Amino acid sequence: MAKVKYYYDQETLSYRKVERRKRKILGGVTLFVFFSCLVGFLLYLFVGQVYDSPELRTVKRDKKFVELQLENMEEEIEQLTAVIADVEERDNSIYRIYFDANPITSEQRQAGFGGVNRYKNYEGYSDSDKVISLRESIDRLKKRTAIQSKSLDEIAVLAENKENLLMSIPAIQPVRNQDLTRMASGYGYRSDPFNKTRKFHYGMDFTAPRGTPIFASGDGVVERADANSSGYGNHIRIDHGFGYVSLYAHLRQRNPYNVKVGQKVKRGDIIGYVGSTGRSQAPHLHYEIFKDGERINPINFYYGSLTPEEFNELLKRSQQENISLD
Incomplete structure (x- = not known):
């Protein structure tokens, strides 16, 4: 039970009972609640600025x-x-x-990337x-x-x-220098040994004793090894690919071939032996190079086996217009 309060009335010189008005009480309660909420909200804002919630801290960290x-x-x-x-x-x-x-x-x-927006x-x-x-x-x-x-x-x-x-590429000389008697004839116009007329000689002639080894001048596949081409006698043709073919003619009569058709050979392999078959005046190797079906000068393909001095000497001799051996 609420306590009853009194006050002293000086006019009547007596104590009177203090009576509270309901409206005043309600106003006080309302004002108290309002200020309580205001203070709570301000505290929430202050704490939110100074201290993050666990969820907010996680979001910020991520x-x-x-x-x-x-x-x-x-x-x-x-x-x-x-x-x-x-x-x-x-x-x-x-x-x-x-x-x-x-x-x-x-x-x-x-x-860049045209068209639609990729992103x-x-x-x-x-x-x-x-x-x-x-x-x-x-x-x-x-x-x-x-x-x-x-x-x-x-x-x-x-x-x-x-x-x-x-x-x-057929890049080496097909007969070793130490096996040569001489380099008889080069690529170009030469005197034909049979009819003595001036005729174009499409290869190079290397004179050497019968049985001298002949070397493949480049990697390739043996295309022919027979005597069925007029004038060449026993001869070998190697297809090197890339449009290159090398020809080795006038091989010896007995056991002329060291390879067979279809065989793969490497540069430097012994493929046959020097002889004088076919249209030949003396033992020698007639050597030709074809590029895309056309005969070309073999002198330009000896960089793989000759020194500069040896090449210059070979070039000098090959340019001499003498009598060929075939």
């Missing part, structure tokens, strides 16, 4: 982690871009030039611009890497073909 990862990705993309640019430069300035391939232009390597799904977020930029950089790198990979595949094929070409 956001900071994502931002850090985006920065790391930007640095890695810059490094990868520098690496691929260096590889592209080497590809254009070294590899493709060496193998006679046209360089790939920067426009081809760095072309629409990344729009509308707080870090959309950064994410889209990174995504685009990655896509460009992937395209440049694909182009470079294709280029290296092409270079690998060219390198393999070039190695095969270098080994297939």
Whole structure:
């Protein structure tokens, strides 16, 4: 039960009972509640600014982690871009030039992506611009890497073909210098030994004793080993590929061949032996080279076996217009 309060009335010189008005009481309660709510709200704002909730701390931590990862990705993309640019430069300035391939232009390597917006799904977020930029950089790198990979595949094929070409070109003298009696006749107009008329001689004649070994001048496959071509007698033809064919004529009568048709040979393999069969005046090797079906001067293909001095001497003798032996 609430206590009853009294006050002293000086006019009546007596104590009177204090009576509370309901409206005043209600107003006081309302004012108290209002100020309590105001103070509580202000405290909430203050605490929210100074102290984060567990959920907010988690969100902020995750956001900071994502931002850090985006920065790391930007640095890695810059490094990868520098690496691929260096590889592209080497590809254009070294590899493709060496193998006679046209360089790939920067426009081809760095072309963008036209058409529809590829990055629409990344729009509308707080870090959309950064994410889209990174995504685009990655896509460009992937395209440049694909182009470079294709280029290296092409270079690998060219390198393999070039190695095969270098080994297939008939690049050595088919008879060793120490086995030669002399270099009788070269490529060009010579005096025919049979009718004494001036006639074009399409090969080179190397005089040597019967039975002197004859060497394949380049890698290839034996195309012919017979005596069924007019004037050549026992002879061998080797298909070197790349349009090159070498011919070795006037091999000896008995056991002239050290190879058979269809056999693969390597440069320097012994394929036959010197003789004087067919249209021949004396033991010698008649040697010819064909390129795409046309006879060419064999003197230009001895870089694989002669010193510069030996080559100059051979060139000098081959240019002398004398009598051929076939």
